[in-house]
Amino acid sequence: MHTRLLGTSIVALTLAAFLSAACTRSSDNPGATGTTGTGVGVRVSQIDMGRSLTADKTVNDNTDSFKPNDTIYASIATEGSAPTATLKARWTYQDGQVVNESTQTIAPTGDARTEFHISKPNGWPTGTYKLEVFLNGSSAGTRDFDVER
Amino acid sequence: MEREVRLMGIFDRKDDTPPESKPDFSNVRSGGSSTAPAASRPTGTIGSGRTYIVVKGDSLSKIAKREYGDANKWRAIYEANRDVINDPDLIYPGQELKVPGA
Numbered sequence: 001m002h003t004r005l006l007g008t009s010i011v012a013l014t015l016a017a018f019l020s021a022a023c024t025r026s027s028d029n030p031g032a033t034g035t036t037g038t039g040v041g042v043r044v045s046q047i048d049m050g051r052s053l054t055a056d057k058t059v060n061d062n063t064d065s066f067k068p069n070d071t072i073y074a075s076i077a078t079e080g081s082a083p084t085a086t087l088k089a090r091w092t093y094q095d096g097q098v099v100n101e102s103t104q105t106i107a108p109t110g111d112a113r114t115e116f117h118i119s120k121p122n123g124w125p126t127g128t129y130k131l132e133v134f135l136n137g138s139s140a141g142t143r144d145f146d147v148e149r
Numbered sequence: 150m151e152r153e154v155r156l157m158g159i160f161d162r163k164d165d166t167p168p169e170s171k172p173d174f175s176n177v178r179s180g181g182s183s184t185a186p187a188a189s190r191p192t193g194t195i196g197s198g199r200t201y202i203v204v205k206g207d208s209l210s211k212i213a214k215r216e217y218g219d220a221n222k223w224r225a226i227y228e229a230n231r232d233v234i235n236d237p238d239l240i241y242p243g244q245e246l247k248v249p250g251a
Contacts, residue, residue, distance in 0.1 A: 056184060078185070085185075087183075093172060093174070097171070097174060100179045101232070101233070103245040104202070104245065105188040105200070112183060114181065115181055115183070116179065116181040118178065120176060121178070125172040127172075
């Protein structure tokens with residue numbers, strides 16, 4: 001009897017350990033970033049930056065170095081579909097100041113490109129900036145860039 | 150004594166450059182667009198209000214008329230979105246605005 005109980009316990013513990021390991025691997029998967037809990041998923045696959053865009057919202061000139069009078073574009077590639085997905089771009093200066101924060105709510109039905117852009121009429125202060133992109137409230141990636149004279 | 154203090158002040162300074170002032174980002178303009186269809190109707194709740202995605206041709210008055218039935222209530226939307234609207238006459242397609250108490 002004791003032997004049977006011991007055997008059953010070992011099997012249960014082994015199964016629990018296996019399931020736990022499987023769950024851990026699943027949550028560590030970077031591809032899971034930004035997926036919704038509804039079974040329909042969207043993920044950010046790429047963040048590009050440049051000074052201008054093509055008609056399909058990709059950047060013409062992928063760069064992380066800008067001039068003070070540039071309009072700065074970020075093109076965010078997403079994969080997947082969802083009834084609604086909220087993309088937020090938060091731009092910050094090297095001192096931590098939030099330069100701008102804007103949001104778009106999209107209803108993607110497959111691969112899509114969403115662009116955010118910022119400009120400053122009297123020119124950007126030189127220095128280092130950071131763009132952080134959020135998908136449905138979770139950080140989906142960052143890009144650092146510089147403004148130089 | 151006063152002279153000593155002044156001299157110490159001079160020697161205390163690391164260099165002759167004036168202290169850097171904090172950059173002003175209040176006039177930053179922003180916008181955006183997507184190849185994906187926009188969820189153009191109010192899509193969720195923020196606090197006690199809703200959100201609205203600006204489309205081409207919108208103005209705060211038009212949005213107020215649509216959301217409240219009164220164009221004169223545009224200021225309520227403006228005040229709720231001072232963080233993203235610098236000039237109430239300038240809003241951009243793709244901007245997400247909070248619509249308080251709608």
